Amino acid sequence: MQKIGVFVCHCGTNIAATVDVLRVVEAAAKEPGVVHAQDYPYMCSEAGQALIASAIRDKGLTGIVVCSCSPRMHEATFRKCAERAGLNPYMVEIANIREHCSWIHKDMEEATQKAIILARAAIAKVHLNTPLAAGHSQVTKRALVIGGGIAGIQTALDIAEAGYPVDIVEKNPSIGGRMAQLDKTFPTLDCSACILTPKMVEAAAHPNIRIFTYSEVERVTGFVGDFTVDIRKHARSVDMDKCTGCGLCQEKCPSRKTPDEFNRALGTRSAIYTPFAQAIPNVPVIDREHCIKFKTGKCGLCQTVCAAGAIDYTQSDEIVSEKYGAIVVATGFDTIKLDRFGEYAYDQSKDVITSLELERIMNAAGPTGGHLERLSDGRMPREMVFIQCVGSRCSDGRGKSYCSKICCMYTAKHAMLIRDKYPDVNVTVFYIDVRTPGKNFDEFYRRAVEQYGVNYIKGQVGKVAPLPDGRLRVSGSDLIDGKAVEITADMVVLATAIEPDPSARRLASMLTASIDTNDFLTEAHPKLRPVESPTAGVYLSGVSQGPKDIPETVSQAGACAAKVIGLLAKDRLTTNPCTAHSDQLLCNGCSACANVCPYGAISYEQREVNDHGVRGERRIAVVNNALCQGCGACTVTCPSGAMDLQGFSNRQLIAEVDAICR
């Protein structure tokens, strides 16, 4: 029989205001096996933990139940406390009477009853707990960063600077990401390329960094400290060692009609190309879909002109398999498609553009050479309208419910830059709210309004209608004046919502990292563990976790790197002892468990089994405890109940359910 201690936390008023803590103590004390029960205002505090420790020592407790907040919050705290007092840490159970009870109920009587029931369930479970011993696993001291934008570059640089090798995998032919497409950056208006490209160079030159461009993650196996990742290096058709980056091949390439992705398809590019002049590596790739040589077998001009002999049409995709201790997801974002927003006439007029397209138009290396002009006729616009929140904060289901966070600031930036460079262009911004809560952000926005005379109208645009003369009639409302507004504009710029890059979803399922309903990766704790995924060893950097601007991305990248460094600095990791094991007398050897195991932890062996005196060779499931993460999928799949999870055994769970139903 266990000697169980029950400790009920008030959590200040978080619990005590809704749950009669003393009655929980009273009820718990009456449960079989309970020899000690008490309450305390803050059980997690030093004094609270001291109470637990002394009760364990004084009364010789063999198991404890702490009725407090979620185990995600303080299970580790109380386990450590028990361990210090000489009790096996796995003899600790948490009854979550805060998140599961006091926070979600109003009626004190009902909440108290529920808290008692939850305590009773945990007591029933701890009766069946057994001491468990954690094992250890090795750490591969190398990190993988998926995505080579500013988030990925910064994370990789910080990890590399700490002395650990890092690989960056980037699906495009060059690193740089979205930031490389931007013209100027808020709130300082320094040129994006001027601050990004040195970092790209630094990453490429860093002895601890390897960059795989034009590559994608194909498969991930393993677990924290010991991931094995297959990286598909797409065939570049250009030998990276031989190419000198002279660019002659791109000049001579006769296939020039491919929409240029880097310029948001506002221009065209050759079939052999580098996305932009400062690309890293400065080695082009052949887009086989559009290359005449690959399409028809005739051409080969690039090979003829390449003095270095770098063009290789026979290259094929290569799979590189590498081990990593930690994986960082920095897959970034794209703007949403606008096909559900017909009212803005994006598909009907070339002069309705997204803000990212405007970035390219404003950029000196962009399709118009940095000259502000209408894409339809090349004329300078006189009247420009910016529409904010296109698809952001959208409640009708066509767009995104969240705020894309960066649009207010870049729209102020665009408006200001245009007014500065072309003072005779009128600029109007339609907005729902202007959100500028960053350092020097509001000052920046006010400059746009006060100093540059940008006309901000609070209200939404209902329709953009192309007129016969090629101009655009923008019909909106001014909520402050309470009247309809109509503007005849030459250009309309849509602050289009951003969404996670489409690769994030597939990647998340490969990494078994959770994503939210918007496909942003979920953090382990929104406040306390913002750069870690709930999946151990997986870290989040940049917009893949949620919308953010460059300063915030860079800070988060650094935070993420710090977490990775913290992991890689460890020589070994403590493994979770709550792993599955198979009862050889019950196992049918049917493979159902191996089919559902997401970690590949189950294998089979032929083994001679002595089943109550009857010997025979049987096919038996064997769990590799180093690979098992204790998810329990096998235990519910096993038809005979041979698979069971230590610390969460079927008996323990059923005992809890029984206690609840009693």
Add this chain to the structure above:
Amino acid sequence: MQELIERAKALLADGTVSRVLGWRATDTPFGPEPAFFESGEELNEFVYNCFCGANLSKYLIESSALEGKTLAFLKPCDTYSFNQLCKEHRIDRGKTYIIGVGCKGKITVERLHELGIKGILDVEDAGDTLTVKTLYGEKSCPYSDAMLERCHACKGKEHRVADEVIGESADTTDTDRFAKVTELEQMTSKERYAFFQAELSKCIRCNACRNVCPVCNCRKCVFDGNAFDSVQKANATEFEEKMFHIIRAFHVAGRCTDCGECSRVCPQGIPLHLLNRKLIKDMDAFYGEYQAGEDTSTVSPLTAYTEHDIEPEAGKGGNE
């Protein structure tokens, strides 16, 4: 039938197989039972007729552990169970020799009773009709009227696996196999509960369904062990049969080939297959059509996670 016996004798004689799994006559003409034969002499008792509904696949689990190969006679639908058991590594295919036998649907004496034919002395299969000799004279009925429920939802005349095939088979499907399930789905939950309570209350826990079910083959059934206190719990509820049958249905979900043996052997005539069919119908709807035992490699949708798996919300619904 004689051809089967001759072939079995030959395979025994030349040492290809060490034993034969088939059906043996019993003292009633409508009750042949599964049996192993180890010599040509024993094979003289072998019988194969319209009453040989028993699915022999499950017996091959035990014989897989024996020396030498076992020759088994499997009807087309039995081969699905055989494949399923091979997939679950319960049968060693290398230890078997499968002869696919022809089948035009099997009949059951219970159906004859239900048709009002009592005092049966003998049944003669006259092709499309049955001639039944009874204490009260000779009666007859269409062959299909006496067929097992499962034969009305026949899986087809193809043997999914066989080393050789002897005899012709026919597809005897003449109903929608999910018709009754659809009917149950359209009931309110109270009506449905009442239906299953009425049916399952007849259960005497004889375990015939469990013992005959090819995929109910755990070395030790959870209802026989004390690992989960399931037995005690089942006994403690006012409706223990419900618990047993529902747990059983879930344990065979994704593995059940819909062979219908559970309903065939139930001495209380409970339509147990309906529980399994509901699960099969739902799986088909959620994951696309899947037939357990069609081959030995396809992973059941319930034990295969894919990126395109249906979201859990889709499972909600149904009548209150």
